[in-house]
Amino acid sequence: MKHQLQQKFNEIYHKEAQHAYFSPGRVNLIGEHIDYNGGLVMPAAITFGTYLLISPNEDNVFRFRSLNFDENPTVPVQDSYQKDGDGWFNFPLGVIEHFTRDSHKITGLDMLFFGDIPIGAGLSSSASIEVVTSFALNELFNAGYDKLTLVKIAKSVENNFMGLNCGIMDQFAVAFGEKDKAIVLNCDTLEYDIVNSNLGNHVLAIINTNKSRKLVESKYNERVEECQTALKDLNKELSIDYLCDIDSATFAKYKHLITDEVVRKRAQHVVEENDRVKLAADALAANNLAEFGKLMYGSHDSLRDLYEVSGKELDAVVEYAKTNPNVAGARMTGAGFGGCAIALVKANAFDAFSKELEVFYTDKIGYAPSVYQSLIGDGVGTLLVTSEA
Ligand code: GLA
Numbered sequence: 001m002k003h004q005l006q007q008k009f010n011e012i013y014h015k016e017a018q019h020a021y022f023s024p025g026r027v028n029l030i031g032e033h034i035d036y037n038g039g040l041v042m043p044a045a046i047t048f049g050t051y052l053l054i055s056p057n058e059d060n061v062f063r064f065r066s067l068n069f070d071e072n073p074t075v076p077v078q079d080s081y082q083k084d085g086d087g088w089f090n091f092p093l094g095v096i097e098h099f100t101r102d103s104h105k106i107t108g109l110d111m112l113f114f115g116d117i118p119i120g121a122g123l124s125s126s127a128s129i130e131v132v133t134s135f136a137l138n139e140l141f142n143a144g145y146d147k148l149t150l151v152k153i154a155k156s157v158e159n160n161f162m163g164l165n166c167g168i169m170d171q172f173a174v175a176f177g178e179k180d181k182a183i184v185l186n187c188d189t190l191e192y193d194i195v196n197s198n199l200g201n202h203v204l205a206i207i208n209t210n211k212s213r214k215l216v217e218s219k220y221n222e223r224v225e226e227c228q229t230a231l232k233d234l235n236k237e238l239s240i241d242y243l244c245d246i247d248s249a250t251f252a253k254y255k256h257l258i259t260d261e262v263v264r265k266r267a268q269h270v271v272e273e274n275d276r277v278k279l280a281a282d283a284l285a286a287n288n289l290a291e292f293g294k295l296m297y298g299s300h301d302s303l304r305d306l307y308e309v310s311g312k313e314l315d316a317v318v319e320y321a322k323t324n325p326n327v328a329g330a331r332m333t334g335a336g337f338g339g340c341a342i343a344l345v346k347a348n349a350f351d352a353f354s355k356e357l358e359v360f361y362t363d364k365i366g367y368a369p370s371v372y373q374s375l376i377g378d379g380v381g382t383l384l385v386t387s388e389a
Contacts, residue, residue, distance in 0.1 A: 045177020
């Protein structure tokens with residue numbers, strides 16, 4: 001892959017790329033719509049991700065090229081930058097803007113991006129490109145930031161430059177992920193444990209519903225606001241910073257304070273999902289995949305009925321999974337509204353699972369899903385640049 005990219009870089013820029021970086025995408029095993037509510041999540045980095053090959057130029061411009069998109073703009077070096085339309089290059093441009101605003105002199109760059117994460121599938125292609133760019137600029141311009149600061153920069157670009165009020169989970173996962181491990185992250189304190197993602201004789205399947213996601217941003221930001229309303233209502237009698245500061249039992253006592261019925265349902269999901277992550281971490285540590293799987297199904301049902309971010313495509317995947325005795329559990333992963341589901345499938349039954357699911361799903365939805373066997377990989381890093389690599 002890198003070798004081909006180096007060749008492409010040569011073709012485009014007529015010189016060698018001096019540096020190469022990679023940042024993965026992520027799946028979230030459990031703990032959905034929890035990060036911006038200050039609770040626990042359990043993501044893992046995957047082996048799909050974004051490659052960035054880069055060399056400085058003397059032309060005082062940023063050249064953004066991608067093998068995934070036709071839009072390839074050249075932007076002059078300036079004192080500040082603004083989002084320009086909806087093009088992909090706004091993600092790296094937002095990172096350049098952030099470093100520039102923090103008084104780092106970012107000079108001309110020739111860049112080539114390539115991503116093998118299915119775009120818009122809820123596997124954090126955006127966090128991946130933000131983090132790979134932050135990591136690269138930090139190294140190239142000796143900004144001296146630690147990894148957590150790079151994560152915060154990437155999140156800030158998503159929030160303030162791109163306008164999505166997301167939490168910190170995705171950027172954290174793609175930066176701190178480790179091969180064959182999951183992260184249990186407390187999104188309030190940012191304390192985390194790297195835990196064995198010991199799936200025994202099961203593998204992790206990623207099922208892309210191939211449903212194009214529209215209006216994700218506005219629906220996502222609406223959910224964030226609903227949680228803020230619930231928090232305000234609960235604080236008529238409580239004094240909490242986040243919905244995840246209370247457990248299900250406390251919620252049951254105070255939920256009457258939330259006046260709007262829909263908002264109450266949203267908060268119920270958040271509080272119960274946070275409790276589920278604690279149980280899921282215990283189940284994983286005890287190698288109890290059956291229990292872990294049940295919690296995944298519970299998470300999906302709650303996202304469908306209480307948080308209302310699923311959809312008939314994601315539901316169809318989980319509906320099929322429940323009928324297959326070789327599946328321990330399944331759920332939607334990421335923001336929802338289409339995108340991907342994950343399932344824990346017995347390794348020796350993966351092929352049959354994949355075929356049967358395709359038939360079931362196509363029959364119900366009218367087009368096929370894409371099913372991958374996912375590997376859990378490392379977080380962002382530098383790649384060696386050699387023409388033989
Ligand atoms: C998106 C956001 C994350 C998180 C998930 C839902 O991936 O970027 O911050 O909120 O949705 O869990």
